Amino acid sequence: MPNSKNDRRDFLKGALVGTSVAMTSGVSTQALAADKAQANKTSSDSQGYIFFNLEEQEWIEKLVNHMIPADQLSPKGTDLGVHFYIDRALAGGWGKGDRLYQSGPWKKGLPTQGYQLPLTPANLYKVSIEQTNLYCQKKYGNKFSKLSPTQTEEFLIDLKDGKVSFADGPPAQVFFSMLYQNVMEGMFSDPIYGGNKDKAAWQMIGFPGAVATHALNVEKYFNKPYKAPIFGIGDLS
Amino acid sequence: MSTKLKEVDVVIVGMGWTGGILAKELSETGLSVVGLERGDFKTTADDYSLPNIRDELRYTIRQELMQNASRDTLSARNNPTQEALPMRRLGSFLPGEGVGGSAIHWSGGTWRWTDMDFKIRSMYEDKYGKKYIPEEMTIQDWGITYAELEPYYDKFEKVAGVSGKAGNINGQTQVGGNPFEGSRKNEYPLPPLKTILSAKIFQDVAKNQGYHPFPRPSANASEAYTNPDGAHFGACQYCGYCQRFGCESNAKGGPQMTVIPIAMKKPNFELRLNTWVTKINKDSNGKKVTGVTYTNLKTGEEFIQPAALVLMCAFAFNNVHLMLLSNIGTPYDPVSGKGLVGKNYAYDTGVGAELFFEDKHFNPFINAGGTNTVIDDFHANWNFDRSGPGFVGGYIVSAGHNTNLPIGYRPVPKGTPMWGSKWKEETAKWYQTAMSISTRSGVLPHRHNFYDLDPTYKNAFGQPLMRLTFDYHENELKMDTHGAGIVNQMVKALNPTKFSNAVATKRSWNTVPYQSTHSTGGTIMGTSPANSVVNKYQQSWDCPNLFILGASVFAHNSAYQPTGLVGALAYWTADAIKNKYLQNPNKLIS
Numbered sequence: 001m002p003n004s005k006n007d008r009r010d011f012l013k014g015a016l017v018g019t020s021v022a023m024t025s026g027v028s029t030q031a032l033a034a035d036k037a038q039a040n041k042t043s044s045d046s047q048g049y050i051f052f053n054l055e056e057q058e059w060i061e062k063l064v065n066h067m068i069p070a071d072q073l074s075p076k077g078t079d080l081g082v083h084f085y086i087d088r089a090l091a092g093g094w095g096k097g098d099r100l101y102q103s104g105p106w107k108k109g110l111p112t113q114g115y116q117l118p119l120t121p122a123n124l125y126k127v128s129i130e131q132t133n134l135y136c137q138k139k140y141g142n143k144f145s146k147l148s149p150t151q152t153e154e155f156l157i158d159l160k161d162g163k164v165s166f167a168d169g170p171p172a173q174v175f176f177s178m179l180y181q182n183v184m185e186g187m188f189s190d191p192i193y194g195g196n197k198d199k200a201a202w203q204m205i206g207f208p209g210a211v212a213t214h215a216l217n218v219e220k221y222f223n224k225p226y227k228a229p230i231f232g233i234g235d236l237s
Numbered sequence: 238m239s240t241k242l243k244e245v246d247v248v249i250v251g252m253g254w255t256g257g258i259l260a261k262e263l264s265e266t267g268l269s270v271v272g273l274e275r276g277d278f279k280t281t282a283d284d285y286s287l288p289n290i291r292d293e294l295r296y297t298i299r300q301e302l303m304q305n306a307s308r309d310t311l312s313a314r315n316n317p318t319q320e321a322l323p324m325r326r327l328g329s330f331l332p333g334e335g336v337g338g339s340a341i342h343w344s345g346g347t348w349r350w351t352d353m354d355f356k357i358r359s360m361y362e363d364k365y366g367k368k369y370i371p372e373e374m375t376i377q378d379w380g381i382t383y384a385e386l387e388p389y390y391d392k393f394e395k396v397a398g399v400s401g402k403a404g405n406i407n408g409q410t411q412v413g414g415n416p417f418e419g420s421r422k423n424e425y426p427l428p429p430l431k432t433i434l435s436a437k438i439f440q441d442v443a444k445n446q447g448y449h450p451f452p453r454p455s456a457n458a459s460e461a462y463t464n465p466d467g468a469h470f471g472a473c474q475y476c477g478y479c480q481r482f483g484c485e486s487n488a489k490g491g492p493q494m495t496v497i498p499i500a501m502k503k504p505n506f507e508l509r510l511n512t513w514v515t516k517i518n519k520d521s522n523g524k525k526v527t528g529v530t531y532t533n534l535k536t537g538e539e540f541i542q543p544a545a546l547v548l549m550c551a552f553a554f555n556n557v558h559l560m561l562l563s564n565i566g567t568p569y570d571p572v573s574g575k576g577l578v579g580k581n582y583a584y585d586t587g588v589g590a591e592l593f594f595e596d597k598h599f600n601p602f603i604n605a606g607g608t609n610t611v612i613d614d615f616h617a618n619w620n621f622d623r624s625g626p627g628f629v630g631g632y633i634v635s636a637g638h639n640t641n642l643p644i645g646y647r648p649v650p651k652g653t654p655m656w657g658s659k660w661k662e663e664t665a666k667w668y669q670t671a672m673s674i675s676t677r678s679g680v681l682p683h684r685h686n687f688y689d690l691d692p693t694y695k696n697a698f699g700q701p702l703m704r705l706t707f708d709y710h711e712n713e714l715k716m717d718t719h720g721a722g723i724v725n726q727m728v729k730a731l732n733p734t735k736f737s738n739a740v741a742t743k744r745s746w747n748t749v750p751y752q753s754t755h756s757t758g759g760t761i762m763g764t765s766p767a768n769s770v771v772n773k774y775q776q777s778w779d780c781p782n783l784f785i786l787g788a789s790v791f792a793h794n795s796a797y798q799p800t801g802l803v804g805a806l807a808y809w810t811a812d813a814i815k816n817k818y819l820q821n822p823n824k825l826i827s
Contacts, residue, residue: 067656073665094299101306101325103694109322112315112747116322153657160655180655188643189294204661205668207602207643210291213474214603218431225669226600236288 085186085195253338256550257492262811276335285483337493344606348797393804397490401454417617439636455607456490479606557759583794589675609637676720679794717741
């Protein structure tokens with residue numbers, strides 16, 4: 001029985017790709033048992049994924065845990081729920097292009113002209129994750145989720161600096177800037193959106209969250225560290 | 238097939254500050270007034286209330302209160318040789334949508350622009366000579382004076398609940414105020430906001446360097462307040478969620494909690510929500526307007542609303558867009574310099590330094606929209622000699638914290654990695670211990686900064702998008718360079734643990750990051766039909782029963798934020814309509 005979540009996912013994928021018949025036989029029972037064991041182990045995963053497929057789930061988990069490692073300041077990205085935040089954002093209206101002007105024609109444009117792709121954010125993620133895996137396979141002999149920490153760091157810095165280009169797809173840097181923004185949103189937005197679990201990112205920086213009033217605190221905490229309980233919208237609803 | 242409705246006396250397009258003020262003032266005369274608003278009517282009790290209003294993702298990042306680009310946006314380019322492409326998401330500027338308009342989400346900065354702006358060309362020519370003004374800088378006198386507007390500034394400050402400290406009452410300099418402001422009849426209606434640490438640090442260093450710091454005037458009520466119309470304001474709670482948020486305390490002055498509810502009590506005023514005006518209609522010879530055509534966004538039906546008087550009170554660039562779509566006036570042509578509609582687009586520029594202090598606690602989440610200290614020594618101070626740096630205009634310098642929420646605001650020193658444990662460490666260390674000092678100047682008009690209709694892209698109504706051609710030019714670089722020098726002297730004196738100096742760079746306008754919603758010009762005010770779209774009463778020279786209100790009439794942009802002047806001009810125009818135009822509905826200036 002696979003014991004880590006990634007192993008379990010590989011196991012499931014391998015089984016399904018291997019034979020479609022297996023789906024109706026013992027494998028699905030095993031999968032169900034694995035799911036059940038997972039559900040009993042922790043409640044933090046009970047949200048589940050609603051957008052990313054299995055391959056993409058590995059990818060986003062690898063990314064958020066690399067960008068937000070566990071240390072004395074905060075738990076790691078998946079323990080903060082940043083992967084679930086991004087999954088939900090992409091499954092929801094924003095990911096589907098709410099408030100995005102989507103009429104053509106599409107031109108490349110200048111950097112000063114902003115986002116010009118015919119892709120919704122959800123589309124951009126799908127295409128770009130696939131392209132990063134092709135790129136990493138070619139350069140490192142492995143897909144992104146299998147890179148070593150050093151390789152991951154190098155790849156992400158190259159992606160940020162515009163040194164990665166996708167064989168067939170959008171400008172890699174455009175994807176990076178959306179991805180990075182979403183990781184920050186998942187870390188620092190209100191926990192009602194699925195990330196920033198237990199307001200850990202707010203605790204890290206001392207941001208008090210959904211306060212009601214600070215009028216008296218201007219003087220009380222003038223040039224002094226602010227100390228008070230941190231509230232999210234959910235705590236006050 | 239559109240349905241023609243019964244004629245009314247007045248139709249108002251847009252229900253922000255200008256539309257709200259005119260709705261109240263004109264409905265009080267007994268005229269039948271219809272207000273058309275694209276968005277809905279959100280209320281403090283249901284929509285801007287705790288805890289849900291404290292949501293940075295929803296309001297700041299996802300821009301819930303702003304114009305929806307999927308339905309209508311602008312195309313943009315830096316100069317006429319480029320191809321304009323649509324701003325697929327709004328970024329640089331964020332006009333509001335819904336009753337209250339951008340005054341729902343503003344910070345409240347409320348300034349009195351003076352003759353230094355209204356007489357810009359003649360004052361610079363007198364002092365520095367005709368050749369001082371660059372040939373391509375299309376500045377002009379506005380034809381209005383500070384003295385004419387003074388009572389209307391006073392009125393607007395009282396209605397909007399502005400907190401501040403006067404610097405000049407009846408010619409007498411006041412301690413603690415802006416000594417360079419125009420002479421006022423009255424003190425501000427409310428005392429200044431509390432001084433937070435970053436504003437105090439700036440106040441001290443500015444004073445030490447011989448400048449004249451004062452609290453930024455802003456429509457954030459420093460105390461509970463009832464305005465002259467009887468609208469109630471709560472006291473500002475320094476909640477740290479001001480810009481881009483509605484105010485749950487009703488402490489931030491806006492038309493949705495002042496003039497509009499008063500107008501709505503009048504049976505002769507009707508507010509129609511979710512209505513999108515597509516055209517201003519003209520009579521057969523084009524000498525008068527006859528009303529507007531709009532779509533009911535709840536049903537998709539099109540209506541024609543005839544009116545004796547049409548007031549365009551949409552956000553600045555939406556006013557210009559409607560003028561171009563309705564073919565009123567002559568579109569501006571940057572090649573020949575002829576035509577006026579779309580001319581003199583202007584915006585903001587500025588530079589800033591970031592200062593990191595290991596031993597200070599700024600609590601950047603405790604602030605109001607207006608908790609800043611400012612100096613005006615390099616703008617309204619006419620004795621400041623511009624001939625050395627060689628620019629026209631000027632800049633204010635300020636510091637303070639406003640709406641510094643953690644998705645968008647996480648200052649770290651240069652060279653900090655963007656992720657990983659080191660990034661977390663630096664983010665945690667500096668979030669509460671950093672401040673900035675920045676300058677703000679108005680971009681002055683240039684012959685190649687303008688609006689016209691886009692030849693390719695269309696909005697949801699099948700109409701051409703507005704195309705904006707805009708870039709910074711030499712004058713901005715000169716102002717930014719001078720301002721950076723002043724800011725960096727202050728940084729040096731403050732000796733922070735770490736800092737990034739202010740740097741002026743030759744750059745192109747970028748549509749992506751938020752900069753400011755101070756887009757001005759396009760239907761400019763001036764002294765004659767040959768140089769302007771409207772006269773000093775904001776009345777169209779072409780069609781006397783059409784008035785265009787708001788920052789689209791600004792002939793250039795100033796170092797001050799626009800709303801104080803927008804509000805004063807709205808009261809000035811309301812007065813002119815009530816006391817002059819209605820008696821003789823014709824050209825107020827012939």
